[in-house]
Every structure is written in C-alpha cells, then in structure tokens.
Amino acid sequence: MPDDVRVSINSESDVVTARQAGRQLAAAAGFSSTDQTLIATAISEIARNIIVYAHRGEMIVSQLQRQSRRGIRVVGRDQGPGIENTELALSDGYSTANSLGMGLPGARRLMDEFNLSSSLGIGTTVTMIKWAR
Amino acid sequence: MAAQQGQVFLDELEIDEAEVDRRKEFLEFGPADEEALETLNELARKYADPVIEDLYRHFLAFDETKAFFRDPRVLTRVKGLQKEYFLRLTQGDYGADYVANRLRIGTVHESINLAPKWYLGGYNFYLRAVASRVFEAFGKTPEKALSVFQSLMKLVFMDIGLAVDTYIFARESTMRKQQEAIQELSTPVLQIRERLLLLPIIGIIDSQRARLITESLLQAIRANRAKVVVMDITGVGTIDSKVANHLIQTVSAAKLMGASVIVTGLSAEVAQALVSLGIALEKLNTVGDLQGGIEEAERLLGYRVSRLPAPASDTRSA
Amino acid sequence: MRVPILKQGDVLIASIQAALSDQELLNFREALAEQVGAYRARGVVIDVTALDVLDSFATRTLRDVAHAARLRGAKTVVVGIQPEVAFAMVQLGLALESVPTALDLEEGMALLTSGRTGDGGDAG
Numbered sequence: 001m002p003d004d005v006r007v008s009i010n011s012e013s014d015v016v017t018a019r020q021a022g023r024q025l026a027a028a029a030g031f032s033s034t035d036q037t038l039i040a041t042a043i044s045e046i047a048r049n050i051i052v053y054a055h056r057g058e059m060i061v062s063q064l065q066r067q068s069r070r071g072i073r074v075v076g077r078d079q080g081p082g083i084e085n086t087e088l089a090l091s092d093g094y095s096t097a098n099s100l101g102m103g104l105p106g107a108r109r110l111m112d113e114f115n116l117s118s119s120l121g122i123g124t125t126v127t128m129i130k131w132a133r
Numbered sequence: 134m135a136a137q138q139g140q141v142f143l144d145e146l147e148i149d150e151a152e153v154d155r156r157k158e159f160l161e162f163g164p165a166d167e168e169a170l171e172t173l174n175e176l177a178r179k180y181a182d183p184v185i186e187d188l189y190r191h192f193l194a195f196d197e198t199k200a201f202f203r204d205p206r207v208l209t210r211v212k213g214l215q216k217e218y219f220l221r222l223t224q225g226d227y228g229a230d231y232v233a234n235r236l237r238i239g240t241v242h243e244s245i246n247l248a249p250k251w252y253l254g255g256y257n258f259y260l261r262a263v264a265s266r267v268f269e270a271f272g273k274t275p276e277k278a279l280s281v282f283q284s285l286m287k288l289v290f291m292d293i294g295l296a297v298d299t300y301i302f303a304r305e306s307t308m309r310k311q312q313e314a315i316q317e318l319s320t321p322v323l324q325i326r327e328r329l330l331l332l333p334i335i336g337i338i339d340s341q342r343a344r345l346i347t348e349s350l351l352q353a354i355r356a357n358r359a360k361v362v363v364m365d366i367t368g369v370g371t372i373d374s375k376v377a378n379h380l381i382q383t384v385s386a387a388k389l390m391g392a393s394v395i396v397t398g399l400s401a402e403v404a405q406a407l408v409s410l411g412i413a414l415e416k417l418n419t420v421g422d423l424q425g426g427i428e429e430a431e432r433l434l435g436y437r438v439s440r441l442p443a444p445a446s447d448t449r450s451a
Numbered sequence: 452m453r454v455p456i457l458k459q460g461d462v463l464i465a466s467i468q469a470a471l472s473d474q475e476l477l478n479f480r481e482a483l484a485e486q487v488g489a490y491r492a493r494g495v496v497i498d499v500t501a502l503d504v505l506d507s508f509a510t511r512t513l514r515d516v517a518h519a520a521r522l523r524g525a526k527t528v529v530v531g532i533q534p535e536v537a538f539a540m541v542q543l544g545l546a547l548e549s550v551p552t553a554l555d556l557e558e559g560m561a562l563l564t565s566g567r568t569g570d571g572g573d574a575g
Contacts, residue, residue: 012472012473012474013472013473013474015472015473016470016471016472019504020470023503033535034348034534034535034538034539036535037503037504037535037536037538037539038535038538038539038542040503040504041504041505041506041539041540041543044504044506044508045506045507045543048473048506048507048508067147067149068145068147103506103507103543105544106507106542106543106544106545107543109542109543109544110539110542110543344538347538347541348534348538351534351535351537351538352534354534354554355533355534355554358554358555358558359554360554360558382541382542383541385541385546386537386538386540386541387537388552389532389536389537389540389541389547389552390532390534390537390552390554391530391552391553391554391555391558391559391562392554
C-alpha cells in the first residue's frame with residue numbers, strides 16, 4: 001500500500017476516483033468504517049469545489065504518522081481564481097450546505113484539522129487531516 | 134525482541150530520538166559527560182556491592198519499603214538487577230536502547246505500586262552514597278570529582294525524568310481504559326418492541342460521546358429495522374446549546390434512516406432556555422416523560438395498549 | 452451507466468448504483484422525470500443503499516429529482532441511507548428536508564401506499 005495517492009481532478013468523474021482512493025488509504029491505515037466515510041465525503045466536497053471553481057487541480061491523499069498516531073492527510077490544490085474572503089467561506093456555522101456555499105465549513109466539521117489558504121488569481125489549497133481514534 | 138519491546142515503549146510514550154536529544158540538551162549532557170562517566174566505570178564496579186548493601190539496608194529499615202521484599206529470593210534478585218542498573222550508568226552509549234531500558238524499568242516500578250516518593254528517596258540515597266565514594270577516590274583533585282559527579286547527576290536526572298514519564302503514562306492509560314469502559318456501558322440501545330428502540334442517555338455528553346451514541350443508534354436502527362426511537366434525556370447532565378445540537382443531529386441522522394425520534398425527559402425549563410438560545414426545538418418531537426413517550430411511540434406504530442378486566446373469580450375483599 | 456428504473460404498479464423504483472458520476476446523476480434526474488410523466492406514476496422510490504457517500508451535490512440532486520417528480524404528480528421517498536452515510540450527512544449539515552426517507556424498499560413502498568408521505572404526522 002503506497003503512502004500517498006495523487007489524483008488529478010480534471011472532470012467530475014475524478015471526484016469519485018479521489019474519494020475512493022481516500023477511502024482505500026483510510027481503510028489501510030486502520031480507520032473505522034464511519035471515519036472512512038467521513039474522509040471520503042470531505043474529499044468529495046473539496047474535489048467538487050476544484051471542478052466547479054477552478055476546473056482542474058489535484059488531490060493528494062497521504063498516510064501520516066505523528067509519533068504513535070496514524071492519520072490521513074488530504075490536500076486539495078488548484079490554480080483557479082482563488083477565494084476572496086476565506087473567513088467568509090469558512091463561516092457557515094451549522095446551516096445546510098446549499099448551492100451557493102462551497103461546502104468548506106462542512107468538510108471542516110468532518111475532519112480533525114483543516115487549513116485553507118488562497119490567493120486571488122493564484123489558487124487555493126485546502127489541507128485536512130483526520131486522526132485514527 | 135528486546136529492541137522491539139523498547140520501540141513499543143518509545144512509541145507509546147512519544148519519546149523519539151529527537152525528544153531524547155532535546156532532554157540531553159536541556160540537561161547539558163554531551164559527549165564530554167559520556168566520557169567522564171565511562172572513566173567512572175572501574176570505580177563503580179568496585180563500590181557497587183557495598184553501595185547496594187547500604188541502599189537495601191535503608192529500604193529494609195522502613196516498613197513501607199520493606200514490604201516489597203518479604204520474600205528473600207525477591208530481595209536477592211532485585212539486588213542483582215539494581216547492581217546492573219547502577220553499573221549501566223557508567224557504561225556509555227546512552228541512546229535509544231538505553232532509554233528503552235530505563236522506560237521498561239520505570240514501568241516495572243509503577244506496576245508494583247512503588248510510589249514516586251520511595252523511588253526518588255531511594256535514588257537520592259544512592260547519589261549520596263556514590264558522592265562520598267567519588268570524592269574519596271579523587272582525593273587530591275576535588276574539581277575532577279565534582280565534574281564527574283555532575284555528569285552522573287545529569288544522567289540520573291534524565292533517568293528519573295523517564296521513570297516519572299512512565300508513571301504518568303501508566304496512570305493516564307488506566308484512566309483512559311476506564312473511560313472507554315464507561316462509555317461502552319453508557320450507550321445502550323434497547324429494543325422494547327418490534328420496530329421500537331429505547332435510547333436512555335445518562336451523564337455528560339461531549340462530542341466524542343455524542344458521536345458514539347449516534348453511531349450506535351444508527352446501527353441499531355438498521356439491525357432492528359426500527360421505525361421509532363424514544364430517546365430519553367432525563368439523566369443527561371447539563372443541556373447547553375452544544376449538547377442540544379448534538380441531540381438534534383442524532384435525531385436528524387435517525388430521520389434520514391426513516392426512523393422518527395421522540396425525545397422524552399426534556400424539562401420545560403430546559404426547553405425554555407434552549408429556545409431562548411435560538412435552538413430550533415420545534416424540529417424535535419418531545420414528550421414530557423418516558424411513559425408518555427413510549428405510549429406515543431406505540432401509537433405511531435399502530436399499537437393500542439389496553440388493560441385487561443380484572444379476573445371475575447377474584448372475590449377477595451378486605 | 453444508467454440507473455435502472457423499474458415499474459411496480461404506479462410506483463417507479465430506481466436503484467442508484469455506487470460511484471455514480473455527477474453527469475450520470477443528472478442524466479438520472481432527467482430520465483426519472485420523463486418516466487414519471489410517461490407512466491403517470493404516483494410514487495417514486497429512490498434506493499441509495501449502494502451509495503457509500505452522499506455529498507452535497509448528490510443530496511441536492513436527490514432533492515431536485517423529488518421536486519421534479521412532485522411537479523409531475525408523484526411523491527418521492529428516498530430509502531437505504533446507510534448509518535455511516537447518515538452520520539456524515541448530518542455532520543456536513545446536509546438534509547433532505549421535505550423529501551421523506553425510509554429504511555429500505557419495503558418501508559418506502561409502505562410509506563407511499565399508506566399516503567403518509569411528506570409530513571410524518573399522525574396516521575389519522
């Protein structure tokens with residue numbers, strides 16, 4: 001089992017590929033079935049954002065080991081238009097992810113660590129980590 | 134095999150090479166100290182036995198520590214191990230294996246319930262005994278004696294630090310296991326009729342527990358093909374907005390699986406408080422008490438419960 | 452990959468296979484709306500048992516399908532959401548709102564034929 005998997009996101013069928021890869025890696029790292037689903041769902045949201053807003057990018061899913069803890073790190077990267085107001089993009093509270101929203105706050109709730117960095121005209125990178133319980 | 138076990142200790146306590154180096158840095162323990170200690174080895178071998186004898190005489194003079202050595206065979210064995218331990222201090226090579234060895238020893242001490250105060254006191258006795266012998270041996274050059282002794286102190290304090298870490302780790306492990314056991318006991322989902330589940334929640338709900346409860350409930354809904362769940366929160370400690378949101382999420386998830394949830398045990402005061410916090414309680418189907426909730430659930434499932442008439446032949450009277 | 456749609460009385464039953472792409476989901480929405488019209492179906496059961504993830508897009512599509520079906524006179528029930536998927540959905544903040552859900556096909560059919568869709572209230 002490789003330590004990381006790279007999936008190019010060029011079309012929406014790649015969203016499924018990315019989340020299946022994420023699920024497999026999470027399973028190999030010993031995550032529970034529920035957590036595998038959470039990770040796959042978070043990947044789906046981020047990969048979809050890439051398609052919708054940047055049209056293409058990549059997702060890298062890797063196994064992590066921090067001392068005695070195993071984890072999965074998901075990085076979604078694109079060179080799209082960037083997010084103007086990252087705080088706003090992350091500030092959804094508990095409301096439903098509707099068609100206007102980017103699903104970022106939702107994805108953040110599914111994972112343990114979450115980082116969003118974006119520059120207008122340059123691109124966006126989302127980094128998320130989930131630790132095995 | 135020993136190396137593997139050592140690695141397990143290092144991993145569990147999260148003490149890796151970088152961490153050990155950092156501790157040595159902080160203690161200012163370096164190659165010069167290692168060399169100094171190795172020069173002490175010959176002297177150490179000479180004083181090992183008398184120092185051990187003095188140390189154990191000290192242990193046996195106190196009831197609390199004497200209690201560990203009721204069996205003379207144990208005493209002999211432990212003295213032997215102790216001697217090895219002390220000699221190891223002056224044998225150089227204080228790397229991963231050394232650390233793993235020290236952690237193992239600390240774990241043994243913790244497992245026999247040797248309280249830190251006796252462990253530290255014993256170590257102190259040893260250091261004093263060694264100090265006088267070292268200064269005696271270096272007679273004419275007390276600066277050298279001091280320098281060597283300081284190197285020994287640095288290493289000994291690293292050892293004590295590791296032993297204390299194992300104590301703390303062991304205590305925390307126990308607590309964590311107890312927590313897990315309690316959590317398992319505390320999320321029962323009971324089938325009280327066909328298609329009807331009862332979920333009594335008692336105690337404090339944090340996000341970890343809320344997640345466990347939700348997962349158990351959802352699995353039970355599938356396994357029992359439940360259509361109605363009575364979730365009783367009479368025994369839940371504080372119900373603040375966070376807890377309320379956890380409960381609402383549980384209800385929403387159950388609904389996605391086609392099960393409706395009746396929440397019982399939500400007092401009027403708590404309900405008021407939550408509504409004023411802006412929690413959308415109207416999404417919840419609440420009934421005051423458990424009995425009422427179960428009756429409502431039975432009604433939803435199409436049951437009608439009626440009391441049988443008293444048997445006619447019972448003509449006993451007061 | 453097309454989504455198989457079966458007819459049972461005046462109910463259409465659609466089983467969504469795992470790993471349906473976005474375009475396939477959209478195709479399904481069109482196909483189902485068409486079939487509801489063509490067969491004058493009164494009910495639709497969408498079985499998502501095989502789906503291991505229901506993200507925001509899939510959820511929106513399901514809502515859209517139900518809406519399209521309702522416009523054509525049919526009630527929709529979504530069945531078969533798995534425990535982990537339900538859990539992920541609420542964590543993500545997704546809801547099917549006005550689309551009723553049931554445990555499985557059997558329950559979904561029962562819900563449609565009893566006429567109790569949409570409000571989960573008393574049987575009366």
